[in-house]
Amino acid sequence: MKLREYEAKNVLKEAGIPVPAGFLIKSAEELTLHFGALGEAFVLKAQVDVGGRGKAGGILMAGKADGIKTAKDLFGRQIKGLPVKEILAEQRLDIQHEYYLSITVDRSSRQPLILFTESGGVDIETTAKKHPEKIRKVIANPLMKEIPPFMLRELVGTSPKEIGPIINRLYHVFLEKDALLAEINPLVTTPQGLFAADAKLIVDDNALGRQGFTVNRDLTDREREAEKHGFSYVELDGSIGVIGNGAGLTMSTLDLIEFYGGKAANFLDVGGGAESERVMNAVRLVGSVPSVKVIVVNLLGGITKCDEVAKGIIAANIPQKVIVRLAGTNEAEGRAMLLAKDYEMLDTMDLVVKKAVEVAA
Amino acid sequence: MIYGDKKTGVLVQGATGKQGEFHIGLMTAYAKQVGGRGVVAGVTPGKGGKEVHGVPVYNTVREAMRDHDISASVIFVPAAAAADAIMEEAHAGIQTIVAITEHIPVHDSMKAIAYAKMEGCSVIGPNCPGLLSPGEVKMGIMPAGLFLRGNVGVISRSGTLTYEVVDELTRAGIGQSTVVGIGGDPVIGQTFIDVLQRFEKDPQTKAVVLIGEVGGNLEEEGAKSTGLPIVAYIAGVSAPPDKRMGHAGAIVEGGEGDARSKIARLKKMGVPVASRPSEIPAHIRGLFKNHC
Numbered sequence: 001m002k003l004r005e006y007e008a009k010n011v012l013k014e015a016g017i018p019v020p021a022g023f024l025i026k027s028a029e030e031l032t033l034h035f036g037a038l039g040e041a042f043v044l045k046a047q048v049d050v051g052g053r054g055k056a057g058g059i060l061m062a063g064k065a066d067g068i069k070t071a072k073d074l075f076g077r078q079i080k081g082l083p084v085k086e087i088l089a090e091q092r093l094d095i096q097h098e099y100y101l102s103i104t105v106d107r108s109s110r111q112p113l114i115l116f117t118e119s120g121g122v123d124i125e126t127t128a129k130k131h132p133e134k135i136r137k138v139i140a141n142p143l144m145k146e147i148p149p150f151m152l153r154e155l156v157g158t159s160p161k162e163i164g165p166i167i168n169r170l171y172h173v174f175l176e177k178d179a180l181l182a183e184i185n186p187l188v189t190t191p192q193g194l195f196a197a198d199a200k201l202i203v204d205d206n207a208l209g210r211q212g213f214t215v216n217r218d219l220t221d222r223e224r225e226a227e228k229h230g231f232s233y234v235e236l237d238g239s240i241g242v243i244g245n246g247a248g249l250t251m252s253t254l255d256l257i258e259f260y261g262g263k264a265a266n267f268l269d270v271g272g273g274a275e276s277e278r279v280m281n282a283v284r285l286v287g288s289v290p291s292v293k294v295i296v297v298n299l300l301g302g303i304t305k306c307d308e309v310a311k312g313i314i315a316a317n318i319p320q321k322v323i324v325r326l327a328g329t330n331e332a333e334g335r336a337m338l339l340a341k342d343y344e345m346l347d348t349m350d351l352v353v354k355k356a357v358e359v360a361a
Numbered sequence: 362m363i364y365g366d367k368k369t370g371v372l373v374q375g376a377t378g379k380q381g382e383f384h385i386g387l388m389t390a391y392a393k394q395v396g397g398r399g400v401v402a403g404v405t406p407g408k409g410g411k412e413v414h415g416v417p418v419y420n421t422v423r424e425a426m427r428d429h430d431i432s433a434s435v436i437f438v439p440a441a442a443a444a445d446a447i448m449e450e451a452h453a454g455i456q457t458i459v460a461i462t463e464h465i466p467v468h469d470s471m472k473a474i475a476y477a478k479m480e481g482c483s484v485i486g487p488n489c490p491g492l493l494s495p496g497e498v499k500m501g502i503m504p505a506g507l508f509l510r511g512n513v514g515v516i517s518r519s520g521t522l523t524y525e526v527v528d529e530l531t532r533a534g535i536g537q538s539t540v541v542g543i544g545g546d547p548v549i550g551q552t553f554i555d556v557l558q559r560f561e562k563d564p565q566t567k568a569v570v571l572i573g574e575v576g577g578n579l580e581e582e583g584a585k586s587t588g589l590p591i592v593a594y595i596a597g598v599s600a601p602p603d604k605r606m607g608h609a610g611a612i613v614e615g616g617e618g619d620a621r622s623k624i625a626r627l628k629k630m631g632v633p634v635a636s637r638p639s640e641i642p643a644h645i646r647g648l649f650k651n652h653c
Contacts, residue, residue, distance in 0.1 A: 248519020
């Protein structure tokens with residue numbers, strides 16, 4: 001889950017990384033309380049859970065004179081469809097140079113990867129494509145609690161050596177907050193010293209509990225409801241509902257829908273060994289999506305009991321057509337139950353998907 | 362066989378839990394069927410002295426190792442304790458550790474895998490179905506009834522999709538040497554590269570099916586690393602960016618790891634890529650015609 005900017009900055013501040021003076025406000029009028037600390041010129045940044053908010057009009061420059069008016073303007077905007085409920089009002093920095101610093105989980109080495117470049121402020125992917133030589137990389141051992149000085153020297157090069165301790169502090173944040181990404185872009189030098197002008201922290205979804213989060217804000221309402229049932233669920237924009245067991249098989253079912261010219265409405269992985277109630281909940285959840293015209297159920301497995309699956313599909317009793325591919329324990333019983341209720345069953349995933357695409361067309 | 366055979370003694374951690382008990386039963390039945398040793402001991406702290414399907418349970422891995430010849434293990438313990446279980450086994454000297462557990466925090470996996478590497482042992486998973494060498498050994502939860510012994514290796518990031526592909530291969534009369542589920546997490550112990558290295562040294566394996574998905578570029582790294590004839594299938598062509606598709610590792614991030622660019626890179630390397638699972642057997646036949 002991606003933290004909001006003010007949350008990420010609070011985390012950095014606690015870890016000893018300087019951040020600009022900033023205040024979270026929930027109404028334009030609150031701004032007057034902070035004029036003293038913010039100074040003459042400041043920035044207003046919408047705290048919305050979307051990327052690219054700057055380009056979408058979510059960041060505005062302001063001063064003492066027009067601050068309230070500008071804040072009102074920003075509170076009245078929608079940023080990529082999201083209302084602005086919170087604004088981070090932040091001191092404007094006198095920036096001399098912009099650096100980029102990040103720590104991610106590297107899949108190839110299975111270790112933390114630290115990236116540093118003197119050309120900060122821009123998209124790191126752009127730099128990586130145009131000037132890969134400008135990005136310095138170091139892979140750290142996750143069993144180490146500190147980044148050793150030689151690694152810091154390799155990263156920092158001829159840039160100010162005060163950046164070294166910042167890297168170590170960001171590494172502590174990365175480890176302690178179960179981060180998948182800890183990024184400062186830009187890390188800026190000013191006459192007052194170094195500051196993290198912007199920050200991004202993504203916390204591992206599997207560690208949200210121990211990090212003290214009760215809800216995953218990256219999910220939509222329906223995705224969250226699905227999570228309560230223990231399903232992996234992703235909303236898409238087609239008309240064919242999909243229920244599968246196992247992430248790979250379910251993804252493959254979506255791809256097959258595209259292969260045959262259809263569009264999937266969702267991804268739902270019901271998990272292993274699904275019992276009738278789980279299956280019923282899954283079918284009802286997908287059936288409740290207004291755009292869904294037909295549902296493909298593709299379940300394959302050793303542990304999944306087909307009679308339980310059949311019971312669940314029948315109990316869900318939804319108006320849309322449900323087309324089923326079932327293989328596993330008690331297959332014959334499950335098939336007989338569904339046949340008795342006139343459900344359509346086909347033997348392979350190619351066949352069920354083809355049929356569903358025809359029905360949805 | 363690449364990680365074990367009939368002679369391999371297997372330990373199960375989390376032996377007395379619902380999952381552990383159920384799968385000790387299935388693994389033991391498979392060992393009986395093929396005449397192998399299978400599961401020789403279980404471990405659950407505080408449950409030492411019990412028996413599960415005739416398998417003795419110990420309090421610690423070291424105690425179990427004292428009484429039995431063990432070189433591999435399967436872990437079913439809950440996510441919060443799974444990294445510790447991996448390290449306990451690595452410390453005790455087990456060579457191959459299969460971690461079935463899902464939802465282990467990535468930082469725990471990173472540390473446990475780094476530690477296991479220092480101890481010189483291989484971790485398969487986490488968040489994986491384990492492995493099965495037909496006629497030899499089953500370490501994990503794969504449904505044995507679908508498999509047929511033969512010459513094709515399978516490496517996959519997923520579970521049920523692997524069974525789907527194995528089923529397609531078996532129906533087409535194409536047997537498997539070893540099928541390895543390497544796991545759906547962003548950080549996993551054995552990647553495509555590691556398993557392919559083992560397959561290269563395995564005289565039984567003549568060709569390999571790589572089953573990948575969105576996220577990262579481990580499939581391409583694997584394909585680049587090997588001289589073995591391979592066929593690939595990549596799931597998630599229709600996956601939207603920045604959404605986790607069930608597996609923690611199945612996510613297109615920062616415009617990277619999407620299925621189409623993976624497929625394009627694999628094809629550029631000359632790897633045949635199936636556009637759906639049912640096409641895989643035909644691609645394998647094509648490989649055998651050209652290479653063998």
